[in-house]
Amino acid sequence: MSIPTDDELRTTILDSLLSVAPDVDAATLDPRREFREQFDFDSMDYLSFATALHARLGVDVPETDYPRLGTLDGCVRYVAAALRRGSAP
């Protein structure tokens, strides 16, 4: 399976975010600000977000790595690195 580009990843991650937090306004999302700060994300939101990422991208994020999913930019970096590791020979 080919690794998606960062732009493709960003779209998929945003879709995952909106699937678990449909009341979030994607238009005002700041990719560098913490979801917790922007959208009042709680532990349930993070778990559901991690579950959605797993379903769409096959990335199983350990609980201790949740802080690295705190921003949209952080998510793209984290998921891209995880996919590269996962597909390495």
Place this chain on the structure above:
Amino acid sequence: MPSLGADMESAVVTEWRVKPGDSVKRGDVVAAVETAKGIIDIEIFADGVIEALVAAVGDSVPVGGLLASYRASGAAADDAARAAPSAPAARPEPTRAPATSTPPSAGGAPPAAEADRDRRLASPAARKRAAELGIDLASVGPARPGVAITLGDVERAAARGAAAGGVPVAAPAAGPADMRAVIAQAMSRAKREIPHYYLGTTIDMTRAARFVAEWNVAHPVTERLLVGVLLIKAVALALEKVTELNGFWRDGRFEPSAAINVGAATRLRRGGLVAPALEAANRQPLPLLMRQLQAAVERARAGRLRQSELANATITVSSLGEGGVETLYPIIHPPQVAIVGFGSIVVRPWCVGGAIVPASVVTATLSADHRVSDGHRGSQFLVEVDRLLQEPERL
């Protein structure tokens, strides 16, 4: 139209998912309605065949009003019983089907009048004022043939509704203001009618937090737990021993509930909160209860809950989650008789075997209805919750 909570008077049909002649099974979603709490999926309560759709998309139907007629499997249709609307001026009686057909003289409009309610004679001023107040003209009073509803009738109905704890809200479009109105109504009624008593205790969460952390390392993201689900399970199990906190206060007496359906208070980002019910929470294994909670929270935040989730809670749990204060003093959601609050988990000095050590603790509070239980039983309940949380592997 089922009641989806003590605070609901009517709802607008937004969608039909069945048509006459369709076979349905108990629990099937047959329609969707819009209330101040969002779009709610309506589930059918028994197996059968749909005979006719009475309410059209866009119709506002009062609680107890006829949505559709259907024939139960293996039984003749008994439409009269289902069709009878509840007496419009009466206080809402949640999760309760009207028992019998009420003659019009007793204040209940006959089924046909429900469909015709917009054709009730009324003066233009009365009609305008009723629309402003969100009052259904059918709820203003019994029909008097040939006599129009006046502005005064509408004002009196509004005053009566306010006094009874329920101003009929017609055609609500879900939004923060409506949600606020729903909360205002339910909480005003709670503070007016329920003699609350309050208890609190601090619970050591070291073992529960460690159990969750270890579980989550060993399980994929799809099977992970949150500490909050242990709190809900502990409450549900403790209710098996202190049954007078689980049920409803109706018609001047306590109706205990055999089922323990825990409403999980869920904050919505657009404002307000709802408490979808986790059914038989005392019997669900933790991973299953967790998935149920997760799905309910997602549906609540998407503004699309199921009827059973909104109407069936027999008690409510309100958890502040992370980063909040230590203690909350929750208000009972009528007609329930108790609500349990959990503050944020914090690290505090704690005495263990004569030494002071840092420990993760949570403050648990109970607000309960003094008409049903006393402080002593409430205390036993919180002690039991504490005991259960010290053995998380047995939850």
